[in-house]
Amino acid sequence: MSVPATDTRTTSLRARIDEIDDAILDLWRERAAISREVGRARLADGGTRLVLSREREILARFSAALGEDGAQLALLLLRAGRGPL
Numbered sequence: 856m857s858v859p860a861t862d863t864r865t866t867s868l869r870a871r872i873d874e875i876d877d878a879i880l881d882l883w884r885e886r887a888a889i890s891r892e893v894g895r896a897r898l899a900d901g902g903t904r905l906v907l908s909r910e911r912e913i914l915a916r917f918s919a920a921l922g923e924d925g926a927q928l929a930l931l932l933l934r935a936g937r938g939p940l
């Protein structure tokens with residue numbers, strides 16, 4: 856029996872979704888590691904743990920691109936790097 860064309864298409868689209876998710880996870884981990892490094896360097900220089908002006912910029916950028924979902928995503932990204940407030 857032949858496989859319906861929609862099943863084949865779904866399988867291939869899901870494979871692409873998995874690739875995209877892997878890329879997102881890699882980028883998530885890379886961003887968090889870089890954020891931690893920036894934070895450690897700032898603390899070692901006697902600076903603050905947070906830079907709220909920078910966090911506001913990031914929140915605004917994600918909100919402008921994705922609305923409320925973007926704001927939530929930005930908050931999760933920031934927390935992954937600098938830890939909870």
Ligand SMILES: O=C(O)C(=O)C[C@]1(C(=O)O)C=C[C@@H](O)C=C1
Binds near residue numbers: 890893906909936
């Ligand atoms: O850009 C910085 O100075 C960072 O420390 C990185 C970062 C971020 O994850 O984007 C993390 C904490 C700061 O409050 C602001 C931004």
